[in-house]
Amino acid sequence: MKLAHYIAGAFYADETEKYLDVINPATSDTIAQVPMATIHTLDVAISAAEKGQKEWANIPAPKRSDYLLEIGVKLKEKKEFLAEVLTKEMGKVIEEARGEIQEGIDMAFYMAGEGRRLLGETTPSELNDKFAMSVRTPVGIIGLITPWNFPIGVPLLKALPAIVSGNAIVWKPASETPIIAYEMAKIFDEVGLPQGVVNVVFGSGTDIGTEIVQNPHIGVISFTGSTSTGRKVAELGGYHLKKVSLELGGKNAVIVMDDADLDLAVEGIIWSAFGTAGQRCTACSRVIVHKDIEEALQQKLLSEMEKLTIGDGLDERNKVGPVINMEALYKIHSYVELAQLDGATLLTGGHILEGGDYDLGCYYAPTLFKDVRPDARLAQEEIFGPVVGLIRVGSLEEAIEVNNNVSYGLSSSIYTKDVNTVFRAQRDLDTGIVYVNAGTTGAEVHLPFGGTKGTGNGHRDSGVSALDLYTEVKSIYIDFSGKLQRAQIDN
Ligand code: UN1
Numbered sequence: 001m002k003l004a005h006y007i008a009g010a011f012y013a014d015e016t017e018k019y020l021d022v023i024n025p026a027t028s029d030t031i032a033q034v035p036m037a038t039i040h041t042l043d044v045a046i047s048a049a050e051k052g053q054k055e056w057a058n059i060p061a062p063k064r065s066d067y068l069l070e071i072g073v074k075l076k077e078k079k080e081f082l083a084e085v086l087t088k089e090m091g092k093v094i095e096e097a098r099g100e101i102q103e104g105i106d107m108a109f110y111m112a113g114e115g116r117r118l119l120g121e122t123t124p125s126e127l128n129d130k131f132a133m134s135v136r137t138p139v140g141i142i143g144l145i146t147p148w149n150f151p152i153g154v155p156l157l158k159a160l161p162a163i164v165s166g167n168a169i170v171w172k173p174a175s176e177t178p179i180i181a182y183e184m185a186k187i188f189d190e191v192g193l194p195q196g197v198v199n200v201v202f203g204s205g206t207d208i209g210t211e212i213v214q215n216p217h218i219g220v221i222s223f224t225g226s227t228s229t230g231r232k233v234a235e236l237g238g239y240h241l242k243k244v245s246l247e248l249g250g251k252n253a254v255i256v257m258d259d260a261d262l263d264l265a266v267e268g269i270i271w272s273a274f275g276t277a278g279q280r281c282t283a284c285s286r287v288i289v290h291k292d293i294e295e296a297l298q299q300k301l302l303s304e305m306e307k308l309t310i311g312d313g314l315d316e317r318n319k320v321g322p323v324i325n326m327e328a329l330y331k332i333h334s335y336v337e338l339a340q341l342d343g344a345t346l347l348t349g350g351h352i353l354e355g356g357d358y359d360l361g362c363y364y365a366p367t368l369f370k371d372v373r374p375d376a377r378l379a380q381e382e383i384f385g386p387v388v389g390l391i392r393v394g395s396l397e398e399a400i401e402v403n404n405n406v407s408y409g410l411s412s413s414i415y416t417k418d419v420n421t422v423f424r425a426q427r428d429l430d431t432g433i434v435y436v437n438a439g440t441t442g443a444e445v446h447l448p449f450g451g452t453k454g455t456g457n458g459h460r461d462s463g464v465s466a467l468d469l470y471t472e473v474k475s476i477y478i479d480f481s482g483k484l485q486r487a488q489i490d491n
Contacts (some may be wrong), residue, residue, distance in 0.1 A: 001032040003178050005041060005202060006185035008048035009195030014041055021174060025091040026312040026361045027323040032089075037203035039211055045170050045199040046217050047474035049141045052196020053168035057138050064164050065115030070191040071160070072108030075101060082152065082183055084314065089179045090151055091314035091321040091362075092276050104156040107445045107462070115164040120473070126491045129481035136471035138166030139219040139243070141213040145205070145419070148324055149279045149384075151177035153186055154247075157449065158222045159464040163197060170199045170218060172209055174225075176324055178202050200294045205229060213237050213244075214396075220469060221245070222461070224281070227321040227382075227454060229352035234457060245469050247450055249382035250410030252440040253286035253391075255399045255425070258293050264437060266300045268413065269388070272439030274308060274366045277323050278386040281455075282411045282433070282441040286372075286379055288391050288399045293315040298347065298370060298390060305348055305366050311357060315410070321362040323385055329362045332385030336367060339378035344369040344389060374402045382408065396421055409452030411440040429459060432460070 002019065004011040019033040056064070067368040075082070083097035092100070120135040142162040146155040151174060162169050173181035181200055201208060209229075213221050213236045223233045224247040237244035254272065256265045272284040289297050311322035323329055329352055336350045349367030364385055372379050372389030379389050393399045403412050413435040414425045426434050430453035433443055443449050448460035459469050479485055 003032055003034045003182045003202065005035065005037060005045070006182075006189065006198070006200040007041070007045045008052070008191065008199070009193070011185075012041070012044070014038065017041070022089055022176070022178060023325070024072070024088050025324050026314070028360050032179050034175060034202045035293055036175075036381055037201045037208050039207065042170070042201050042203065042208055042211055045216060046141065046200045048196035049168035049170050049199050050196070050217060052194055053138070053140055053166075054192050054199045054347070056163070056168060061115045061118050061164060061166065064166065065112040067165055067191050067193055068108045068112035068115065070258055071187055072105050072112065074187045074190060075105045075108060078183075078187070079105070082180065086152060086180050087313040087321070089177050090148060091313055091324060093318050093321045094316060096276055097313065099450065100150060100153040101447060103153040107160050111160040111164050114161070116465065118165065118467065118471075125477065126487060127479070127481070127485045130485060131478040131480065132476070134473050134475045136165065136467065137474050139470060139472055140167060141218045142167045142169045142470060143215075143218040143221045144169055144171040145209050145212060145221065145223045146171065146173055147224065148174035148176035149276065149281070152180045154224050155181065155184070157197065157445065157461045157466070162222070162470045163193075165467060165470040168197050168199070170201060170212060172212055175204065182258055188267065190276055205408050210236065213242070214240055216240070219243065222469065223247070224461075242472050243469065244457065245282065245461070246456045247461060248455055249408050250281045250412040250451065250455060251286065251380065251382055251406040251408045252282055252284050252431070253288050253403045253413070254284045254440060255288045255403060255412070255414040256290060256293065256297055257396065257399070257414065257416040257418070257421060258290040259417045260293070261417065261437075262293060262297055262300055265297065265415040266304050267414065268437075268439035269301060270304050270308070272413070272441040273388045274305075274320050276439060277320050277364070279323060279384050280441050280445065283384075285387060285420060285439040286389055286391055288393055288402050290399070291392050291394055291413045292422040294390065294392055301368060302348055305368060308366050310353065310363055310366070312361070320366060322363050322387060324362065326362055326430055328385065329364055332364050332383055332387060335378055335381070335383045335385075336387060339369055339372065339389065341374065342376040342378065343371065343373065343486075344376060344378060345371045349386070373404060380406055396424060400425065400428045407454040409437070410455040411443075411451070413440045
């Protein structure tokens with residue numbers, strides 16, 4: 001299957017463009033070819049977005065919401081089909097793929113509701129016979145650069161608030177996962193969005209990503225991906241005075257206190273560490289465990305890890321799928337080797353899976369270390385694979401210090417039965433998301449999503465705060481006194 005860009009309400013191919021193979025990471029089969037856009041193709045998309053946005057911005061927001069409702073309905077109808085597409089190109093197991101489509105459905109319905117509000121403020125003026133308010137207006141064209149690990153969930157967290165606010169988008173999906181983006185373009189097409197409101201351009205980060213960030217017609221950039229690319233996006237976007245929103249990595253921890261329900265904690269750790277083969281920015285990769293229950297927790301974790309079935313995500317029996325590609329496999333393994341040199345003790349896993357069907361795909365054994373030093377690279381850097389390190393602590397204070405002593409701040413979790421511990425932890429954990437008695441993954445669409453410190457630059461996807469990124473705020477003063485009234489002077 002040859003994919004095509006989606007520009008100005010039609011699929012757009014240019015046979016002179018280079019095509020890359022799209023590979024199923026479970027089987028290494030080539031499942032599609034994706035075009036790599038030229039700058040010319042991107043320019044066509046940006047012109048289409050400019051035209052489309054003018055018309056779109058004039059449609060009342062509650063009417064724009066109706067399109068989002070339609071998108072939600074289409075996603076629901078196609079949920080099973082889309083989940084299969086997603087599993088085939090990204091690798092996550094089918095149950096999780098269904099969950100990702102559901103996240104898109106939730107966001108469509110939720111954001112349709114926000115389109116009926118798009119709240120500004122009204123406030124009393126300091127002067128008589130003067131009215132003061134603020135309203136939200138669209139920015140214009142939004143550039144979306146999105147990752148392969150949530151190739152439909154994350155883009156929809158961005159695209160839906162962007163369009164309901166009256167913007168047009170130019171979206172560059174990750175080259176590893178273009179098929180689901182192509183299917184999403186079909187849905188945008190089927191619901192009859194005016195031409196140019198949504199444009200999907202496949203291309204390389206270096207060429208097309210860079211041009212999206214620096215093109216003067218694009219006002220806002222929303223990027224989810226690696227820290228190193230995010231830094232470049234922020235630098236270049238900053239130079240061009242754009243609003244840039246970054247969602248970068250995480251080094252998320254589950255804290256297990258000595259009074260925790262250990263079985264519950266183990267379930268949460270297994271789910272958030274090995275779900276999506278550890279390839280979520282919210283994945284748990286550190287377990288900060290109270291010394292009094294370390295041995296017990298470790299035993300329970302090991303026995304649950306033994307039960308993890310690993311293989312092609314299309315097989316409902318599998319709980320862990322492949323990682324995205326060979327490069328990821330080797331990167332994960334190099335961290336495992338490094339951890340051993342750093343003095344950590346390997347308890348299980350620690351190798352690329354081989355033999356039988358494993359030889360066809362990119363499978364890494366779920367891996368658990370103990371005796372991990374909080375400052376070791378395994379405990380500091382994002383690995384993006386099914387690898388977890390146990391870090392021993394003696395108190396809540398120490399646990400919080402270890403949790404916070406990383407450059408990232410996306411998600412954290414604590415297992416305890418003590419209400420005082422809960423409230424201290426939620427206050428002191430320096431992350432954008434805190435879970436109590438649940439793992440580190442699974443944020444819901446109607447609360448802000450994002451993190452502190454190196455996880456981003458202060459913006460949030462999801463929730464009502466997403467609208468802050470995609471709108472300009474206009475403050476409006478209406479003086480109906482019929483005379484000159486000077487603020488700060490005449491009152
Ligand atoms: C990501 O990994 O980039 O909270 C997003 C979660 C999901 C989103 C993950 N709702 O795990």
